[in-house]
Every structure is written in structure tokens, then in C-alpha cells.
Amino acid sequence: MARAAERADLEPVIGLEVHVQLDTDTKVFCGCSTDPEPDEDPNTRTCPVCLGLPGALPVLNEAAVEAGVKVGKALDAEIPEETQFHRKNYYYPDLPKNFQITQYDAPLCADGELEFSHEGERRSVRIRRAHLEEDPGSIRHAREGPADLEARTTSVDRADYTLIDYNRAGTPLMEIVTEPDFREPAAVRGFLEKLEEVLEYLGIFDAGSDGSLRVDANLSMVEADRIADDGSIPESVLDDANRTEVKNISSHRGAETALSYEASRQRDQIDAGREVQQETRHFNETHGNTVSMRAKEEEKDYRYFPEADLPPLRVAHWKAEIEIPELPDARRERFRTEYDLGAETASKLTSRKAVADFYEEVAAAFDPELAATWVADNLLGELNYRDESIDAVTDRLDEFERLIELVATGEVTTKNAEETVLRAMLDEGLDPDTVVEREGLGKAGDDEVADAVATAVAENPDAVEDYHAGEDGALNFLVGQVMAETGGSADPGTVNELLREELAE
Ligand code: ADP
Ligand code: MG
Ligand code: ZN
Numbered sequence: 416m417a418r419a420a421e422r423a424d425l426e427p428v429i430g431l432e433v434h435v436q437l438d439t440d441t442k443v444f445c446g447c448s449t450d451p452e453p454d455e456d457p458n459t460r461t462c463p464v465c466l467g468l469p470g471a472l473p474v475l476n477e478a479a480v481e482a483g484v485k486v487g488k489a490l491d492a493e494i495p496e497e498t499q500f501h502r503k504n505y506y507y508p509d510l511p512k513n514f515q516i517t518q519y520d521a522p523l524c525a526d527g528e529l530e531f532s533h534e535g536e537r538r539s540v541r542i543r544r545a546h547l548e549e550d551p552g553s554i555r556h557a558r559e560g561p562a563d564l565e566a567r568t569t570s571v572d573r574a575d576y577t578l579i580d581y582n583r584a585g586t587p588l589m590e591i592v593t594e595p596d597f598r599e600p601a602a603v604r605g606f607l608e609k610l611e612e613v614l615e616y617l618g619i620f621d622a623g624s625d626g627s628l629r630v631d632a633n634l635s636m637v638e639a640d641r642i643a644d645d646g647s648i649p650e651s652v653l654d655d656a657n658r659t660e661v662k663n664i665s666s667h668r669g670a671e672t673a674l675s676y677e678a679s680r681q682r683d684q685i686d687a688g689r690e691v692q693q694e695t696r697h698f699n700e701t702h703g704n705t706v707s708m709r710a711k712e713e714e715k716d717y718r719y720f721p722e723a724d725l726p727p728l729r730v731a732h733w734k735a736e737i738e739i740p741e742l743p744d745a746r747r748e749r750f751r752t753e754y755d756l757g758a759e760t761a762s763k764l765t766s767r768k769a770v771a772d773f774y775e776e777v778a779a780a781f782d783p784e785l786a787a788t789w790v791a792d793n794l795l796g797e798l799n800y801r802d803e804s805i806d807a808v809t810d811r812l813d814e815f816e817r818l819i820e821l822v823a824t825g826e827v828t829t830k831n832a833e834e835t836v837l838r839a840m841l842d843e844g845l846d847p848d849t850v851v852e853r854e855g856l857g858k859a860g861d862d863e864v865a866d867a868v869a870t871a872v873a874e875n876p877d878a879v880e881d882y883h884a885g886e887d888g889a890l891n892f893l894v895g896q897v898m899a900e901t902g903g904s905a906d907p908g909t910v911n912e913l914l915r916e917e918l919a920e
Pocket of ligand 3: 462
């Protein structure tokens with residue numbers, strides 16, 4: 416341990432264990448549904464297998480393995496000939512069998528990699544392994560009292576009792592373990608965002624569902640002079656560094672907050688000449704801090720042994736058979752070349768598969784650049800403003816295309832389409848033609864515009880005089896009058912031309 420007097424610079428070293436729920440129809444070892452019913456009662460979506468009743472036997476869900484293979488391929492990982500399940504033994508009420516079926520020395524995927532961007536730079540993190548396991552049940556600590564349960568929910572140390580719900584138990588999880596390749600808490604966010612993008616592209620992950628991605632974040636402080644120029648750290652240094660593991664962080668932002676807190680807390684410990692305790696800590700989202708939970712378990716505590724109820728599984732052939740779709744990076748590059756889009760627009764349009772799919776439909780019907788403006792700027796901008804996502808409009812592609820058509824054919828001005836029609840479509844669920852009719856936005860007919868031009872000239876003799884005297888502003892003023900008269904539905908270019916003609920006479 417470095418003493419305060421000879422203290423070297425310290426750098427945070429971070430590795431993640433990310434748990435993602437795989438979006439299968441049924442649980443990983445039984446036929447129970449993975450989809451919570453609205454307002455379902457606790458412990459109703461269960462059976463003898465996921466309740467861990469004596470004698471019940473697990474049957475492996477093929478869809479979970481397929482999803483796992485897809486993750487492995489997307490992470491460029493090795494998929495072995497054969498994989499094996501193990502029992503990880505520990506006693507905790509969320510685990511009805513007192514062991515979790517997981518994987519140990521023969522995981523489904525190993526040695527992968529994920530590239531992501533952080534502050535405009537490309538980064539790469541090595542994936543040590545990714546394995547299948549079952550989600551435990553969920554636990555709620557509560558206090559006695561009359562108010563509703565939500566309000567009485569509390570932390571374990573304040574609780575009068577604990578409630579257990581096994582509806583979640585047995586949901587398939589993929590645990591993705593990185594090498595300790597992160598050096599900044601902020602970079603973890605970029606990684607998690609990218610990981611979610613990839614999982615969503617694979618069609619095996621529902622980012623919107625509660626607790627679908629949970630992170631355990633490991634951090635130690637390492638003396639900068641023990642980190643090589645290429646960023647690598649010798650195994651012995653990593654093993655020697657005392658690290659903490661912050662458990663069960665459920666958001667990207669939470670991961671960054673917890674790690675920043677942990678980095679400064681450890682730095683303070685070391686500065687004060689104290690040794691960092693190797694322990695498991697809990698992230699308090701409300702306070703943005705971490706608190707000690709328990710001494711860190713070691714592998715030997717878990718008494719891993721092979722799950723005799725599930726024979727080794729041959730997976731080699733699946734790797735060849737299972738195909739994965741074009742992933743975000745590849746799609747972004749294709750958008751840049753195929754549609755000639757800038758880097759930023761291409762990124763915006765590919766960060767979610769549903770957006771990219773929507774864009775490609777629109778780009779097939781119109782000019783790709785026009786389509787990009789409408790989808791990336793107008794539509795996503797308005798959705799974002801409303802705190803909504805593309806999901807709100809995926810089944811309204813036809814209406815959106817009709818809107819662009821109204822603009823492209825000159826029936827509605829761009830301004831009216833953006834500011835009135837699109838907004839009413841989103842806020843009131845109306846189709847564009849209905850909005851155009853209701854608001855009288857159809858482009859002003861030739862007669863109407865001609866009348867407005869004549870009126871503007873007749874009613875503003877001063878401006879006409881100024882125009883003839885060569886004052887630049889006068890024409891703009893008159894254009895403004897005509898636009899106001901026609902309720903913004905005239906085309907400014909045409910008005911400009913008509914006015915010049917009228918004034919030349
Ligand atoms: P354990 O067996 O204690 O769970 P592992 O070696 O399996 O530990 O690593 C678990 C996680 O801890 C991995 O994500 C890994 O990247 C991370 N990790 C390992 N060493 C360090 C370290 N010195 N500092 C921070 N994270 C680390
Ligand atoms: Mg571990
Ligand atoms: Zn079940």
C-alpha cells in the first residue's frame with residue numbers, strides 16, 4: 416500500500432458484470448410466461464420448477480440459448496463446442512432452491528469485444544465471458560402501517576418484514592462480464608448505451624421493461640505508474656488491487672454516479688493511509704452514494720458444481736446456423752455511404768433499430784436527404800420534446816409519409832407542415848389531411864395570393880414608394896404583409912416574384 420508521503424497518482428480501474436434479461440416468451444427452465452400481466456398478484460406466474468419445489472426438474476428453453484448465441488456473435492465472442500450449467504449455492508430468500516442455475520467454467524460465450532464511443536473517440540472493451548443464468552425472485556422490504564405498500568417500502572435495516580415475489584424467478588438472464596478495461600466512470604455510460612443498442616438490434620431485449628439491465632460495477636484504484644502506456648495492467652497488479660463491487664445498479668446514469676462516488680471514496684481512504692476494504696457495496700440512488708453491504712464473497716463460498724439435471728449442451732452447430740441482423744455500427748456506415756448522410760445524422764438514425772427501419776421506409780419513398788431531415792430532425796425532435804420515442808409512431812408510417820408528400824408536392828408549406836401539422840398529428844393523433852383541412856393550411860390558391868398581393872400594394876403606398884426608391888427592406892415588408900394575409904399558406908418565393916411583377920407595372 417502506498418503511504419501518503421510517497422503517494423503516486425491513482426487511476427480508477429473498472430470492470431462490469433452486466434445482467435440483461437433475455438426477451439423470450441417463457442422462463443429459462445419452465446413454461447411460465449416472462450411477461451408480467453398488468454397489476455398481477457405476486458407469486459401467480461409460477462410453477463413447481465421456478466418455485467424450487469422438491470423433485471421439480473428444469474427443462475432448458477431453446478429460445479434462451481439462441482438469444483445467448485446471438486449475443487455471443489454480436490460481441491464477436493468464441494462459442495465453444497459444448498457448454499455446461501452449474502449450481503451456484505447460496506442461501507437467500509429470493510432464490511427458492513438455495514442455488515442459482517448458472518454457468519461456471521464452460522460459459523456459452525468467451526473472449527469477445529465491444530466497441531463504443533466516448534466523447535467522440537472510439538473505445539473498445541474486452542468481454543471476458545457471457546453466460547446464461549436464471550433471474551432470482553424480487554424482494555421488497557416493508558414497514559408496518561396503514562398507508563399503501565408502495566409508501567411503506569423501505570430499506571432492509573428499517574423493515575419490519577420482507578415480501579418475496581417469485582414471478583420474476585427463472586427469467587432468462589445473460590451475464591456479460593467485461594475485463595477491467597475502463598479507466599473512467601463516464602465511459603461506462605457509453606458502453607452501456609452501445610450494449611443496449613446491440614441487444615435491441617438483435618431483437619432479444621426490451622430496454623423499456625423495468626430491471627431489464629442491471630449492472631454490478633467493480634472498481635479499484637491503481638497507481639498510474641503500474642499501468643503500461645498501452646493501458647494494459649499486469650494480472651498481478653489487478654489481483655493485488657483491493658476492489659469493491661457495487662451491486663444492482665439499474666441505470667446507465669446510476670452506474671456512472673456510483674463509480675464516481677466509489678473512485679473518490681477509495682481515493683480518500685488511500686490518502687488517509689487506510690486500506691480499501693474488499694467488499695460488496697449497495698448503491699443508494701437517492702443519495703448518489705454507496706454503502707457497505709458485506710465482505711466480498713469468494714468463489715469458493717459458492718460451492719459450484721455441475722447441474723446434474725441438465726446435461727452438457729452441444730452448441731457448436733448453432734453458431735453456424737443462427738444468423739444475426741446488421742448491427743448498429745455496420746448500419747451507420749451503410750447509411751453514410753448509401754444515403755450520403757453526415758456522421759451525426761447517420762448516428763441519430765441508427766441508434767435504435769426501430770428508428771433505422773422507419774427511416775429506410777421513408778427514404779425508399781422520397782429523397783433520402785429529405786427523409787433524413789424529416790425523421791432525424793423534425794420527427795425525433797418533436798418526439799423527444801414530448802418525452803416519447805419512435806415506438807409512439809411506428810404504426811403511423813403511412814400518415815408520416817403522407818405529410819412529407821403534402822410538402823413535396825407543394826400542397827402545404829414546410830413551415831406549416833413542421834409547426835402545425837406534425838405537432839397536431841402527435842398531440843391529437845390526427846392524420847395530416849384532417850389537420851390541413853381543419854386549419855385551412857392547403858397552400859393558398861393562385862387567385863387568393865394574387866388578391867393578397869394587390870391588397871398589400873394598394874394599402875401600403877409608403878412601402879411601394881420606398882421600393883421604387885431602392886430600399887431593400889420594403890419588398891420584405893410587403894412579402895410579410897402577403898404572408899400574413901394568406902395565413903402563412905403562400906409560398907414566399909412566389910409571393911416575392913408576384914410582388915416584383917406587380918410593382919414593375
Ligand atoms: P470475482 O471472481 O471476484 O467475481 P472476477 O475476476 O470474475 O472476480 O471479475 C469480476 C469483475 O471484476 C470483472 O468485471 C472484472 O473486470 C472486474 N475486475 C477484476 N479485477 C479488477 C480490478 N482490479 N479493479 C476493478 N475491477 C476488476
Ligand atoms: Mg463474479
Ligand atoms: Zn415456472
